[in-house]
Amino acid sequence: MPFPEPLVFELEALLGDRFSMTEALRAQHGAGESFHPIEMPGAVTFPRSTEEVAATVRVCAAHAVPIIPFGAGTSLEGHVQAVQGGVCIATSQLTELIELNPEDMDCRVESGMTRKTLEGHLKGSGLFFPIDPGADASLGGMAATGASGTTTVRYGTMRENVLGLTVVLADGRVIRTGGRARKSSAGYDLTKLFLGSEGTLGVITEILIRLHGIPEATSAAVCSFSTLKDAVDAVTLTVQMGVGVARAELLDEVQMDAVNQFSDFSYPVQPTLFFEFHGSPAGVEEQANTVAEIASDLGATDFEWATMAEDRTKLWTARHEAYYAALALRPGCRGWATDVCVPISRLAECMLATRSDIDSEGLVAPIVSHAGDGNFHVSFIVDPDDEEEMGRARSVNKKMIMRAIEMGGTCTGEHGVGYGKMPYLLAEHGEAVSTMRSIKQALDPQKIMNPGKIFS
Numbered sequence: 001m002p003f004p005e006p007l008v009f010e011l012e013a014l015l016g017d018r019f020s021m022t023e024a025l026r027a028q029h030g031a032g033e034s035f036h037p038i039e040m041p042g043a044v045t046f047p048r049s050t051e052e053v054a055a056t057v058r059v060c061a062a063h064a065v066p067i068i069p070f071g072a073g074t075s076l077e078g079h080v081q082a083v084q085g086g087v088c089i090a091t092s093q094l095t096e097l098i099e100l101n102p103e104d105m106d107c108r109v110e111s112g113m114t115r116k117t118l119e120g121h122l123k124g125s126g127l128f129f130p131i132d133p134g135a136d137a138s139l140g141g142m143a144a145t146g147a148s149g150t151t152t153v154r155y156g157t158m159r160e161n162v163l164g165l166t167v168v169l170a171d172g173r174v175i176r177t178g179g180r181a182r183k184s185s186a187g188y189d190l191t192k193l194f195l196g197s198e199g200t201l202g203v204i205t206e207i208l209i210r211l212h213g214i215p216e217a218t219s220a221a222v223c224s225f226s227t228l229k230d231a232v233d234a235v236t237l238t239v240q241m242g243v244g245v246a247r248a249e250l251l252d253e254v255q256m257d258a259v260n261q262f263s264d265f266s267y268p269v270q271p272t273l274f275f276e277f278h279g280s281p282a283g284v285e286e287q288a289n290t291v292a293e294i295a296s297d298l299g300a301t302d303f304e305w306a307t308m309a310e311d312r313t314k315l316w317t318a319r320h321e322a323y324y325a326a327l328a329l330r331p332g333c334r335g336w337a338t339d340v341c342v343p344i345s346r347l348a349e350c351m352l353a354t355r356s357d358i359d360s361e362g363l364v365a366p367i368v369s370h371a372g373d374g375n376f377h378v379s380f381i382v383d384p385d386d387e388e389e390m391g392r393a394r395s396v397n398k399k400m401i402m403r404a405i406e407m408g409g410t411c412t413g414e415h416g417v418g419y420g421k422m423p424y425l426l427a428e429h430g431e432a433v434s435t436m437r438s439i440k441q442a443l444d445p446q447k448i449m450n451p452g453k454i455f456s
Contacts, residue, residue: 002042003042003043003063003065004063004065006063007059007060007062007063007065008021008043010059011043011045011056011059011087014052014055014056014059015045015046015047015052015056018045018046018047018048018093019043019044019045019046020043020044020045020046021042021043021044023040025044026040026041026042026043026044026088027040028044028073029041029044029068029070029073029080029088029090030080030081030082030088031073031080031081032073032074032075032076032077032078032079032080032081033073033074033075033076033135033335034075034076034077034078034334034335034336034337034420035334035335035336035382035384036077036078036081036418036419036420037081037384038081039081039082039083040082040085041068041082041085041086041087041088042065042082042085042086042087043087043088044070044087044088044090045087045088045089045090046090046092046093047089047091047093047094048093048094049094049205050166050168050174050205050206051174053089053094053168053203053205054168054172054173054174055172056087056089057089057168057169057170057171057172057203058171058172060086060087060448061170061171061172061446061448064446064448065086065087065448066082066084066085066086066087066448066449066450066451067086067087067089067170067199067203067448067449067450068080068081068082068086068087068088068089068199068450069088069089069091069140069144069199069203069204069450070088070089070090070091070092071091071092071111071112071137071138071140071141071142071144072092072114072135072136072137072138072141074133074135074136074137074138074141075141075145075415075416075418076337076338076415076416076418076420077412077415077416077417077418077419077420077421078418078419078420078453079144079145079198079199079416079418079419079450079453081418081419083419083451083452083453084451084452086448086451089203090112091110091111091112091138091140091203091205092112092138093112094110094111094112094113094140094205095110095112095113095117096109096110096113097109097113097118097121098110098206100121100122100125101180102125102126102127104180105127105210105211105212105213106163106180106208106209106210106211107121107122107208107209107211108206108207108208108209109139109206109207109209110140110205110206111138111139111140111141111143111204111205111206111207112138112139112140113138113139114136114137114138114139115129115131115132115133115136115137115138115139115142116136118139118209122211126213126214127211127212127213127214128211128212128213128214129161129209129211129212130151130154130155130161130212131147131148131149131151131152131155131157131158131161132149132150132151133147133148133149133414134149134150134320134323139207139209140204140205140207142158143158143162143165143194143195143204143207144194144195144196144197144198144199144204144416145158145196145198145414145415145416146158146159146195146196146414146416147414148370148373148375148413148414149370149414150247150249150319150370151246151247151276152370152372152373152375152414153239153245153246153247153248153370153372153373154244154245154246154247154278154372155212155246157414158195159192159195159196160210161209161210162178162191162195162207162208162209162210163178163179163180163182163191163208163209163210164176164177164178164179164180164191164207164208165177165178165190165191165194165195165204165206165207165208166204166205166206166207167194167201167202167203167204167205168202168203168205169201169202169443169444170201170202170443170444170445170446170448170449174205175190175202176206177190177191177193177194178190178191178208179208180208193439196416197454198416198417198418198450198453198454199449199450199453200440200444200449200450200451200453200454200455201439201440201443201444201449202443202449203449215246215278215279215284216279216280216281217278217279217280217281217283217284217307218246218276218277218278218284218307218309218312219276219277219284219285219287219288219305219306219307219312220247220274220275220276220277220305220306220307220311220312220315220316221274221275221276221277221288221291221292221303221304221305221306222267222272222273222274222275222302222303222304222315222318223272223273223275223292223295223300223301223302223303223304224256224267224268224270224271224272224273224300224301224302225270225271225272225273225295225298225299225300225301226270226271226299227271228250228252228253228271228348228351228352228355229348229352230271230298230299230300231250231271231272231273231298231300231371232250232347232348232351232369232371233298233348234273234291234294234295234298234300235248235250235273235344235347235371235372236344236345236347236348237294237298238290238291238294238372239344239372241290241294243287243290243291244277244278244279244283244287245275245276245277245287245291245372246276246277246278247274247275247276247372248273248274248275248370248371248372249273249274249275249319249368249369249370249371250271250272250273250274250368250369250371250376251271251272251274251318251319251322251366251367251368251369252271252351252355252366252367252368253269253270253271254364254365254366254367255322255325255326255366255367255368256268256269256270256271256272257269258322258325258326258328258329258366259318259321259322259325261325261328261329262321262324262325262328263317263318263321263325265318267302267318268301268302273295273300273371274315274316274318274319275288275291276312276316277291288305319368322366322368322379323335323337323379325366326366326379326381327379327381329364329366329381330364330381330383332383333381333382333383334381334382334383334384335379335380335381335382336379336380336381336382336393336397337377337378337379337380337415338377338378338380338397338400338401338412338415338420339375339376339377339378339412339413339414339415340375340376340400340401340403340404340409340410340411340412340413341373341374341375341376341404341409341410341412341413341414342374342404342407342408342409342410343374343407343408343409344371344372344373344374346374346407346408346409347369347371347374347376349407350376350400350403350404350407350409351367351369351376353399353400353403354367354376354378354396354399354400354403355367357396357399357400358378358396361392361393361395361396362392363380363382363389363392363393363396364380364381364382365378365379365380365381365393365396366378366379366381367379370413373413374409374413375413375414376413378396378397378400380393380396380397401421401424401427402424402427405424405427405428410428411424411425411427411428417453417454418453418454419452419453422453422454422455422456425454425455433455436454436455437455440455
């Protein structure tokens with residue numbers, strides 16, 4: 001559907017060559033990293049300030065044209081596909097560090113800054129930002145999807161580490177939520193409302209971020225188990241005993257086989273746990289010894305410890321390359337990464353049932369888990385053009401999600417809903433979805449903010 005000519009003229013006048021309707025840029029901004037097909041916006045804009053974002057939104061609102069916020073394009077559930085066309089607002093030129101407050105352990109950044117760029121700004125400050133979703137995602141995209149990752153068990157998710165936001169609403173108004181004070185009882189918590197809203201309520205342009213002190217000592221370990229249940233039980237006992245692990249990652253035997261082939265490692269092809277410990281030297285040693293005892297009692301073998309930075313980097317390389325290792329199992333195929341999260345007491349049961357479903361359907365699908373918080377991911381390695389195979393993968397995915405919800409869990413621990421998980425939101429939240437719809441209607445009455453996502 002072509003744009004109204006006045007909209008094109010107004011956006012060209014506002015942004016100049018930072019407004020584009022070229023097919024290559026539209027295709028680049030019409031998909032994330034999943035198997036979901038490209039759905040291109042009609043145009044892409046590259047604002048350089050909150051004011052330019054607000055002006056762009058006002059033009060689109062005046063013509064009732066959809067708006068799709070776009071960060072680094074690393075999302076997995078179809079969040080950035082322009083399912084109804086419209087204008088993509090790319091934040092890749094919103095990359096400034098606005099303020100860094102070392103004494104208060106916080107900073108304010110523009111939403112297009114990526115996680116690794118922020119790490120560079122923090123060097124020498126004694127501080128770090130702990131949320132690591134694996135990809136070098138934009139911080140605005142991480143806020144919009146409520147992202148988390150390998151360190152959630154100790155440091156929490158974006159919801160615990162964002163103190164405030166600057167948001168452009170659907171009519172072009174700019175609001176700031178939250179603040180630098182570490183607590184407040186003033187009014188509704190609008191920051192939490194926009195965290196996880198996936199661009200359906202507004203465009204995030206700035207994030208006020210909580211930072212953490214770099215730990216005095218760090219140690220890591222890898223150990224293998226004969227069964228998936230024993231590995232999960234080791235994590236469950238560790239968490240229940242209050243051991244402050246920073247990371248507790250679980251890779252099943254299929255994923256370990258892929259890692260060995262891809263990265264030339266020689267780990268046992270068994271369910272394997274990757275731990276990391278942060279704290280004082282004495283505290284780290286105590287944590288590590290406690291976990292070693294728990295794991296040994298459950299039959300763990302092949303302990304490998306690492307305290308030197310280069311050894312830890314090598315050890316964690318296996319974990320961080322897991323997705324690409326999985327893709328290498330079937331060259332030419334695509335990855336469909338999906339996730340659920342359950343109470344940690346149900347994690348072993350849910351993972352084992354899912355592994356059984358995968359194997360009975362003859363699918364290639366390794367499992368990786370942030371075991372310390374009950375979240376696990378399945379990477380279906382599929383041929384999207386093979387409808388029969390895709391049908392089997394959809395069947396396993398649905399069973400896994402409904403099982404997780406029945407166990408008191410969620411259809412997505414960290415990937416978000418997008419349009420890939422839309423069918424399951426009602427099953428999880430029931431009547432609460434109508435309240436979400438009411439909020440959407442109040443803030444976006446024209447339904448122009450990332451339409452076709454979260455709600456049908």
